[in-house]
Amino acid sequence: TQLLEQSPQFLSIQEGENLTVYCNSSSVFSSLQWYRQEPGEGPVLLVTVVTGGEVKKLKRLTFQFGDARKDSSLHITAAQPGDTGLYLCAGVLSGGSNYKLTFGKGTLLTVNP
Amino acid sequence: DSGVTQTPKHLITATGQRVTLRCSPRSGDLSVYWYQQSLDQGLQFLIQYYNGEERAKGNILERFSAQQFPDLHSELNLSSLELGDSALYFCASGEAGGRAEQFFGPGTRLTVL
Numbered sequence: 001t002q003l004l005e006q007s008p009q010f011l012s013i014q015e016g017e018n019l020t021v022y023c024n025s026s027s028v029f030s031s032l033q034w035y036r037q038e039p040g041e042g043p044v045l046l047v048t049v050v051t052g053g054e055v056k057k058l059k060r061l062t063f064q065f066g067d068a069r070k071d072s073s074l075h076i077t078a079a080q081p082g083d084t085g086l087y088l089c090a091g092v093l094s095g096g097s098n099y100k101l102t103f104g105k106g107t108l109l110t111v112n113p
Numbered sequence: 114d115s116g117v118t119q120t121p122k123h124l125i126t127a128t129g130q131r132v133t134l135r136c137s138p139r140s141g142d143l144s145v146y147w148y149q150q151s152l153d154q155g156l157q158f159l160i161q162y163y164n165g166e167e168r169a170k171g172n173i174l175e176r177f178s179a180q181q182f183p184d185l186h187s188e189l190n191l192s193s194l195e196l197g198d199s200a201l202y203f204c205a206s207g208e209a210g211g212r213a214e215q216f217f218g219p220g221t222r223l224t225v226l
Contacts, residue, residue: 007146042115042203043156088156092213099225100169101146101213105155 115196
């Protein structure tokens with residue numbers, strides 16, 4: 001079983017639409033990160049959230065950490081073709097090793113012009 | 114550019130062979146992490162080194178080994194290669210503990226024929 005479940009697995013939308021992708025777990029995380037990965041390249045860190053209920057904004061991207069620190073969401077407003085990529089969430093388990101990140105399998109987003 | 118370098122970019126080899134992948138972390142980072150990414154398994158944590166010592170182990174096969182040298186670069190050795198070892202291998206670096214933010218290199222694409 002996957003510790004971090006991401007949904008949807010695939011998402012194809014038109015430019016200008018809004019979207020939300022989710023990262024859920026039954027475990028509590030001390031911190032959670034979102035990465036974006038383009039084909040053939042390494043994941044790039046977008047944001048880290050550490051406090052339950054925390055909301056962070058990065059231009060058109062809004063990240064939220066659940067109150068219980070078990071889930072997170074990423075909302076993109078007015079998506080653009082440049083947002084296309086694999087969005088990965090990753091977390092450090094609360095009470096676990098500070099050194100190990102657990103990754104979800106990702107949401108593959110395609111934004112069509 | 115994350116500041117993490119990996120060589121080679123591509124590697125094609127035959128079953129039964131042995132290869133070495135190399136990673137140089139970002140300046141100042143003491144931790145190096147190795148990941149394997151395949152289409153069906155997603156991004157899988159293999160192993161982490163901190164300042165020359167093994168710190169955490171994930172789903173790393175016994176045929177695989179790694180080390181971190183005094184100059185902090187790291188090598189991942191893969192031996193007795195099988196077809197199923199074909200994947201993207203990423204190295205990431207970061208500070209241990211805290212938010213565990215990691216910065217990924219561009220990866221090595223390994224193809225075993």
